[in-house]
Amino acid sequence: MTPPPPPTSGVVLVRVAGGYRVHTDAGEMTVTLRGKLKYRDDDRVVPGDVVTLDGTTITAIRPRRSVLRRQAAQGGSTGGGGPRRMQPIAANVDQVIVVTSARDPEPNPRLMDRILVIAEANELPAAIVVNKTELDPAAAVVLAGRFGSASYQVLPTSVKANEGLPALRDLLRGRHSVFTGESGAGKSSLLNALEPGLKRRVGEISEKWRTGKHTTVAAELVPVAGVGYVVDTPGLREVGAWGIDRNALGACFPEFRPYLDHCRFDNCRHLTEPGCAVRGAPPGAIDPDRLLSYERIYEEVSEPSWSSGRRRGR
Numbered sequence: 249m250t251p252p253p254p255p256t257s258g259v260v261l262v263r264v265a266g267g268y269r270v271h272t273d274a275g276e277m278t279v280t281l282r283g284k285l286k287y288r289d290d291d292r293v294v295p296g297d298v299v300t301l302d303g304t305t306i307t308a309i310r311p312r313r314s315v316l317r318r319q320a321a322q323g324g325s326t327g328g329g330g331p332r333r334m335q336p337i338a339a340n341v342d343q344v345i346v347v348t349s350a351r352d353p354e355p356n357p358r359l360m361d362r363i364l365v366i367a368e369a370n371e372l373p374a375a376i377v378v379n380k381t382e383l384d385p386a387a388a389v390v391l392a393g394r395f396g397s398a399s400y401q402v403l404p405t406s407v408k409a410n411e412g413l414p415a416l417r418d419l420l421r422g423r424h425s426v427f428t429g430e431s432g433a434g435k436s437s438l439l440n441a442l443e444p445g446l447k448r449r450v451g452e453i454s455e456k457w458r459t460g461k462h463t464t465v466a467a468e469l470v471p472v473a474g475v476g477y478v479v480d481t482p483g484l485r486e487v488g489a490w491g492i493d494r495n496a497l498g499a500c501f502p503e504f505r506p507y508l509d510h511c512r513f514d515n516c517r518h519l520t521e522p523g524c525a526v527r528g529a530p531p532g533a534i535d536p537d538r539l540l541s542y543e544r545i546y547e548e549v550s551e552p553s554w555s556s557g558r559r560r561g562r
């Protein structure tokens with residue numbers, strides 16, 4: 249019998265030392281990137297990418313139907329005040345799941361807003377999971393209030409008390425998702441609970457700071473049987489919004505959208521302008537803290553990309 253032909257394509261699972269782990273028709277294998285593709289750091293291969301293979305070499309990245317990107321550390325790997333770059337995290341995903349915990353660590357709504365803005369700017373639907381709900385059942389209610397008018401689904405779960413997992417399964421079913429959020433919220437634990445045998449590493453929570461310890465170090469595409477693919481990502485400490493057009497920022501807050509076309513001035517920034525329909529929205533339509541988040545992010549994305557580097561240099 250002739251051996252089957254080698255696979256000509258695969259799906260990238262994770263970056264490993266010296267290459268990438270890919271899933272192919274013939275099983276998993278480790279492959280390397282052809283030299284020419286190697287140094288395009290702003291467009292590197294990420295979990296979820298479909299790649300063309302020649303033996304154990306990636307020769308091309310297939311066009312992506314979607315990509316989640318965020319701002320790379322300033323100056324990239326070289327440090328210093330170089331230009332900021334957009335870094336892809338995951339490709340071909342259908343939705344972003346922002347995972348937070350009810351407590352230990354405390355929810356960080358401002359950080360959640362920033363992730364949601366990035367999802368919106370990438371035209372990806374998003375939902376919120378509030379894990380560890382057994383520690384503080386009220387937390388999910390508070391967050392549902394804050395995010396309710398933005399119409400994000402807020403789903404309470406507990407790995408420990410085995411709550412909300414069937415609903416999470418439903419949310420993930422048939423889609424490619426990415427789990428993102430603070431370190432220690434329980435992203436990897438949720439995946440272990442959904443897929444017994446997965447055995448992803450989970451970390452402890454620091455006794456002193458009640459925060460996670462950045463246990464997951466590389467984004468990885470994980471197949472969850474009967475559900476779909478989930479990209480588990482390293483916990484985020486902060487999220488820059490740079491790269492988002494400030495004139496498009498308002499539309500990245502779904503609850504602002506009904507008001508955006510009704511401001512007195514066409515070029516309203518929704519900050520201090522008279523006759524701003526966003527600021528004049530009826531009570532309860534827009535959470536005041538979401539509006540504050542908007543202001544902060546607006547300020548950040550309005551700063552010229554070279555200015556913080558220059559400031560640092562002085």
Ligand SMILES: Nc1nc2c(ncn2[C@@H]2O[C@H](COP(=O)(O)OP(=O)(O)OP(=O)(O)O)[C@@H](O)[C@H]2O)c(=O)[nH]1
Binds near residue numbers: 406432434451453481
């Ligand atoms: N009380 C409680 N603890 C949980 C729950 N889910 C996870 N944990 C604990 O939270 C800690 C952190 O969990 P991880 O799954 O490593 O968190 P993570 O979000 O993947 O963290 P990073 O990989 O660092 O981003 C571990 O000690 C888990 O056992 C839960 O529902 N309740």
Ligand SMILES: [Mg+2]
Binds near residue numbers: 450480481482483
């Ligand atoms: Mg993790």
Ligand SMILES: [Zn+2]
Binds near residue numbers: 517518
């Ligand atoms: Zn306005």
